[in-house]
Amino acid sequence: MKKLFGLAIIIFSILVFPIESLAVDYSIDNSRIDAFLQSDGSVKVTEKHTYQFDGEFNGITRTLIPKNNTEINDVTAEEKGKKLNIEREDNLYKVHRKGEDENITIEIFYTIENGVEVFSDVAQFYWPFFDESNESDYGNMNVFVHPPETTGNVIAYGEDAAADSADIQRNGTVHFSMGSVDSGENGDIRVAYDVSLFPGATITKDQPMKQEILADKESLEKEQAAFAHRQDLLSGLAPYIVGIFVIYLLVLVVYAANQRRAVQMEVAHQYVSAHFVPDLMMSLPATLSFMKSGLLDANVLTAALLDLVRKGYVKKESEDTFSVIHKQTDYQHEKILIDWLFYKIGDNGTFHLGDLKKYTDEESNHETYWKDFEAWKQAVKEEVKEHHLVDKKPKLRTIIGLSSIIVAPFAVLFGVHELFLPMFLAIMLFGALLIFAASFRVKTVKGAILYKQWKEFQERYPTISDKDWQDLQSEEQQRAFIYSFGLNDKQLHKKNEQIKEVLPQNDRSNSDIFAFLFIASLVHNQFEDSHTVAAATTSTGGTPGGGAGVGGGGGGSGAF
Structure with a gap:
C-alpha cells in the first residue's frame, strides 16, 4: 500500500511539472x-x-x-x-x-x-x-x-x-x-x-516473539483485505463521482457562455461604431489597464506621462525634460504620477529622464520606487473599478471555489487506494474548478462596448492611409499614438514607425505628434531600465531525504 507521502509526491508532480531531471x-x-x-x-x-x-x-x-x-x-x-x-x-x-x-x-x-x-x-x-x-x-x-x-x-x-x-x-x-x-x-x-x-x-x-509476529501478519492481512474491499468500493463509485463533477463543470461552462452571449446581444443592440479613435469613457491609462487585463508596465507608464502632456498638465521643455504646468488633475493616479516623477524623483516640478537613472542607481531608493509605482498602479485600477466594466460575481465564484474543495478528498482517496486514473481525473477537475472560480468574470454591457470599440481601433489602425491620418485632428492623433504605444502591440508599433517616416517634419501642424513619436521610445527605455535596476530576485533550495524503512533502515539505487 502506498504511503501518503508518496501520494503527495505524485499529486504534486502532476500539478507542477518537475523542474529537475537525472x-x-x-x-x-x-x-x-x-x-x-x-x-x-x-x-x-x-x-x-x-x-x-x-x-x-x-x-x-x-x-x-x-x-x-x-x-x-x-x-x-x-x-x-x-x-x-x-x-x-x-x-x-x-x-x-x-x-x-x-x-x-x-x-x-x-x-x-x-x-x-x-x-x-x-x-x-x-x-x-x-x-x-x-x-x-x-x-x-x-x-x-x-x-x-x-x-x-x-x-x-x-x-x-x-x-x-x-x-x-x-x-x-x-x-x-x-x-x-x-x-x-x-x-x-x-x-x-x-x-x-x-x-x-x-x-x-x-x-x-512468535505470537506477536503471527498477530502482526494477521493484522496486516486484515488491513490488506480491508484495503482491497475499499478499493473495489471506490472503483465502483469512481465513475459516478467523477461523472457528477464533470456534469457540474459543464453546467458552469454553459452558464458562463450564456452570460457572455446575453451581454453580446445587448451590445449588438446598443453599439455605435466610433469614427476612428474612440471617445474616452475614462482616462487613457485606465483604458489601457482594462484592455491589457490589468497589466501596467513601462509602456503604460510612458503612455501615462505622454497623456499628461496631451492634456496640458505637463509641458515638454526639451527631448529629455518635462515640467509641471497644472497640479490640479482629473484623476488621482495623475496626481500620484506628477508627485512621484516631478517632485520625488525630479526637482520642484521639473523631471529630466536622467533623474530616473540617478534615483534608481541608489539601492536605498529601490523599495520606495516600487511602492510609488504600485500606488500609481492601484489608483489606475481604482478608476477602472469605479466604471463597473466587469461583473466579477464574487458570491458565485466563492461558491465554486468552496465546492472544488469537495473534489480534493476524493483525489486523495483514489490515490491512496491506487486508483490512479480516477485520481488523475479528480485532480484535473479540482484544478479546472479552481481556475474557473479564480478567473470567471463577465464584462458588463458598458465594458463590452468599450472593449469592442478599442478592438476595432486596433484592427483599423495598422491599415489607416497617410491621407486619413493627416485628416485626423491633432488631439485624435495623440490619443491614437498614446494608446497604441501603451498597448505594446507589434502591428501598432510598426504603424507608429511608418507614421514617423512619412510625417513632414517642417509642418508645424504635425509638431506635437512628431514630438510624441520621437520622445516616446526615449521615455520608455528609461522607465524599462529603471524597472530592471529596481527589480528584486529570490532563490530557493531543497533538502535531501533519509531512511524510512523498519528500524530506521532503508536504501535505494541510482547512477552517476
Missing part, C-alpha cells in the same frame, strides 16, 4: 537480492542489478542504510568476476564503472552484522532493502531469504511494495516476488525461523 539516463531492468542468514546472526547479502544506460555514465550507486543496532560491512562490487572500485559517502556507495550506451550487470556483496534478531522462540530477519528515499524504479525486484539450513517452520510476509509477494519454498527459502517497484516506495520484508537455527547468535530479547 543527470544520467538509465533504467534498472532486473534486481535480485539474496540474503543468506548465518547461524551467528549475521547476514551475507549478494545483490545483482542489471542497468540499461542511454548515453555516458560513470557508474551506479547503492544506498545502504542499516537498521538501529546493526552494521553494514565489507561492501564490495564486481562485474563478471572483476572487482570494481567503490567510493563511500556515509550510506551512499558509488560503484565506478564508466561506459556509454550499455547494458551492464553489477554484483554487490556485503554483510549485515546483527541482521537477525533472536528471541526465546524464534529468530527474525526484518529488513528494508529499499525505502521511500529511493529515487529509481526497479523493473523487476526479487528478494530471496535463505535460512542457515533446510527447515519447514517458516513465517513470512511483506509490507507495502512487498505485500502479497512472499512464497515459502520447500527448503525454507522465502522468495519475495515484487515485480515492478516504483521509486519512493517502502518494501519491508519479515521472515521468522525457529531459534534453534541460530545457536551462535546473540539474544536480542529473552522473550517469546
Whole structure:
C-alpha cells in the first residue's frame, strides 16, 4: 500500500511539472537480492542489478542504510568476476564503472552484522532493502531469504511494495516476488525461523516473539483485505463521482457562455461604431489597464506621462525634460504620477529622464520606487473599478471555489487506494474548478462596448492611409499614438514607425505628434531600465531525504 507521502509526491508532480531531471539516463531492468542468514546472526547479502544506460555514465550507486543496532560491512562490487572500485559517502556507495550506451550487470556483496534478531522462540530477519528515499524504479525486484539450513517452520510476509509477494519454498527459502517497484516506495520484508537455527547468535530479547509476529501478519492481512474491499468500493463509485463533477463543470461552462452571449446581444443592440479613435469613457491609462487585463508596465507608464502632456498638465521643455504646468488633475493616479516623477524623483516640478537613472542607481531608493509605482498602479485600477466594466460575481465564484474543495478528498482517496486514473481525473477537475472560480468574470454591457470599440481601433489602425491620418485632428492623433504605444502591440508599433517616416517634419501642424513619436521610445527605455535596476530576485533550495524503512533502515539505487 502506498504511503501518503508518496501520494503527495505524485499529486504534486502532476500539478507542477518537475523542474529537475537525472543527470544520467538509465533504467534498472532486473534486481535480485539474496540474503543468506548465518547461524551467528549475521547476514551475507549478494545483490545483482542489471542497468540499461542511454548515453555516458560513470557508474551506479547503492544506498545502504542499516537498521538501529546493526552494521553494514565489507561492501564490495564486481562485474563478471572483476572487482570494481567503490567510493563511500556515509550510506551512499558509488560503484565506478564508466561506459556509454550499455547494458551492464553489477554484483554487490556485503554483510549485515546483527541482521537477525533472536528471541526465546524464534529468530527474525526484518529488513528494508529499499525505502521511500529511493529515487529509481526497479523493473523487476526479487528478494530471496535463505535460512542457515533446510527447515519447514517458516513465517513470512511483506509490507507495502512487498505485500502479497512472499512464497515459502520447500527448503525454507522465502522468495519475495515484487515485480515492478516504483521509486519512493517502502518494501519491508519479515521472515521468522525457529531459534534453534541460530545457536551462535546473540539474544536480542529473552522473550517469546512468535505470537506477536503471527498477530502482526494477521493484522496486516486484515488491513490488506480491508484495503482491497475499499478499493473495489471506490472503483465502483469512481465513475459516478467523477461523472457528477464533470456534469457540474459543464453546467458552469454553459452558464458562463450564456452570460457572455446575453451581454453580446445587448451590445449588438446598443453599439455605435466610433469614427476612428474612440471617445474616452475614462482616462487613457485606465483604458489601457482594462484592455491589457490589468497589466501596467513601462509602456503604460510612458503612455501615462505622454497623456499628461496631451492634456496640458505637463509641458515638454526639451527631448529629455518635462515640467509641471497644472497640479490640479482629473484623476488621482495623475496626481500620484506628477508627485512621484516631478517632485520625488525630479526637482520642484521639473523631471529630466536622467533623474530616473540617478534615483534608481541608489539601492536605498529601490523599495520606495516600487511602492510609488504600485500606488500609481492601484489608483489606475481604482478608476477602472469605479466604471463597473466587469461583473466579477464574487458570491458565485466563492461558491465554486468552496465546492472544488469537495473534489480534493476524493483525489486523495483514489490515490491512496491506487486508483490512479480516477485520481488523475479528480485532480484535473479540482484544478479546472479552481481556475474557473479564480478567473470567471463577465464584462458588463458598458465594458463590452468599450472593449469592442478599442478592438476595432486596433484592427483599423495598422491599415489607416497617410491621407486619413493627416485628416485626423491633432488631439485624435495623440490619443491614437498614446494608446497604441501603451498597448505594446507589434502591428501598432510598426504603424507608429511608418507614421514617423512619412510625417513632414517642417509642418508645424504635425509638431506635437512628431514630438510624441520621437520622445516616446526615449521615455520608455528609461522607465524599462529603471524597472530592471529596481527589480528584486529570490532563490530557493531543497533538502535531501533519509531512511524510512523498519528500524530506521532503508536504501535505494541510482547512477552517476
